[in-house]
Amino acid sequence: xxxxxxxxxxxxxxxxxxxxxxxxxxxxxxxxxxxxxxxxxxxxxxxxxxxxxxxxxxxxxxxxxxxxxxxxxxxxxxxxxxxxxxxxxxxxxxxxxxxxxxxxxxxxxxxxxxxxxxxxxxxxxxxxxxxxxxxxxxxxxxxxxxxxxxxxxxxxxxxxxxxxxxxxxxxxxxxxxxx
Amino acid sequence: xxxxxxxxxxxxxxxxxxxxxxxxxxxxxxxxxxxxxxxxxxxxxxxxxxxxxxxxxxxxxxxxxxxxxxxxxxxxxxxxxxxxxxxxxxxxxxxxxxxxxxxxxxxxxxxxxxxxxxxxxxxxxxxxxxxxxxxxxxxxxxxxxxxxxxxxxxxxxxxxx
Numbered sequence: 001x002x003x004x005x006x007x008x009x010x011x012x013x014x015x016x017x018x019x020x021x022x023x024x025x026x027x028x029x030x031x032x033x034x035x036x037x038x039x040x041x042x043x044x045x046x047x048x049x050x051x052x053x054x055x056x057x058x059x060x061x062x063x064x065x066x067x068x069x070x071x072x073x074x075x076x077x078x079x080x081x082x083x084x085x086x087x088x089x090x091x092x093x094x095x096x097x098x099x100x101x102x103x104x105x106x107x108x109x110x111x112x113x114x115x116x117x118x119x120x121x122x123x124x125x126x127x128x129x130x131x132x133x134x135x136x137x138x139x140x141x142x143x144x145x146x147x148x149x150x151x152x153x154x155x156x157x158x159x160x161x162x163x164x165x166x167x168x169x170x171x172x173x174x175x176x177x178x179x
Numbered sequence: 180x181x182x183x184x185x186x187x188x189x190x191x192x193x194x195x196x197x198x199x200x201x202x203x204x205x206x207x208x209x210x211x212x213x214x215x216x217x218x219x220x221x222x223x224x225x226x227x228x229x230x231x232x233x234x235x236x237x238x239x240x241x242x243x244x245x246x247x248x249x250x251x252x253x254x255x256x257x258x259x260x261x262x263x264x265x266x267x268x269x270x271x272x273x274x275x276x277x278x279x280x281x282x283x284x285x286x287x288x289x290x291x292x293x294x295x296x297x298x299x300x301x302x303x304x305x306x307x308x309x310x311x312x313x314x315x316x317x318x319x320x321x322x323x324x325x326x327x328x329x330x331x332x333x334x335x336x337x338x339x340x
Contacts, residue, residue: 035248037213054261056331066217
């Protein structure tokens with residue numbers, strides 16, 4: 001995406017961007033790896049009989065929804081790829097705000113995600129604030145939604161991210177990256 | 180592995196109830212396993228030299244997606260498998276490093292039943308190190324109203340998270 005300016009923001013709000021399908025289907029192995037990493041013994045993810053009885057078959061932990069879109073570390077023939085939350089980086093670049101932090105994010109869960117699903121995602125800019133000055137520096141807050149759908153078109157989750165892109169003021173200290 | 184075979188009913192939950200506390204000693208393995216489980220290949224979650232010299236942190240640190248998985252486990256350990264997460268809002272305040280003992284705590288802030296008859300509980304939860312909150316999370320989880328009710332059977336207009 002080419003650089004955008006403040007005047008272009010209005011036209012981007014509400015527009016669906018960067019729709020893409022995950023590189024691979026939702027897989028049971030990653031469900032177990034994730035549950036193992038946090039010692040999650042919820043029988044929905046380990047016991048087929050419980051999964052059949054409670055959720056109509058196996059599902060993935062709802063909080064894994066973004067996992068299915070993180071690209072392989074390497075893939076043959078790949079040159080460039082959209083970054084997760086590309087709209088965030090577009091805003092940083094287009095508005096000339098070299099630093100950014102995410103202040104909070106919300107995930108709302110809809111239809112369960114199941115092994116074998118092929119999920120699609122798209123990013124939607126919801127709002128950009130006027131310029132504000134915080135202890136970090138001067139810049140703008142923005143809200144970006146990431147929508148996830150399954151191969152049947154069912155909405156499975158919406159993530160909303162609030163970001164603050166800014167320029168450091170002289171008195172501002174360094175900000176460690178936390179994500 | 181914890182066991183979660185209970186079925187917490189909405190009527191059993193009262194504002195002010197505390198979720199069972201969970202304390203966990205974090206190691207480098209915890210951080211690396213969590214990052215790779217979340218397919219997060221960024222070096223500050225597995226390369227201490229990078230984390231210290233490029234990020235300015237004291238060590239590698241837990242990534243956000245894996246913290247979400249920890250919060251999910253913390254909530255569903257309490258509710259059992261019939262608890263169905265509706266929404267979670269995270270606020271990142273600091274980092275969790277190897278050598279830390281992270282402690283998850285939670286309290287019920289609200290309960291209700293929506294227009295479709297779905298019961299829910301809202302909880303404020305946090306992960307802290309030495310009582311210093313590192314990430315906070317406001318979550319809402321649907322709970323069965325009776326032994327015959329199952330929030331996972333809700334779909335379409337009957338699921339309003």
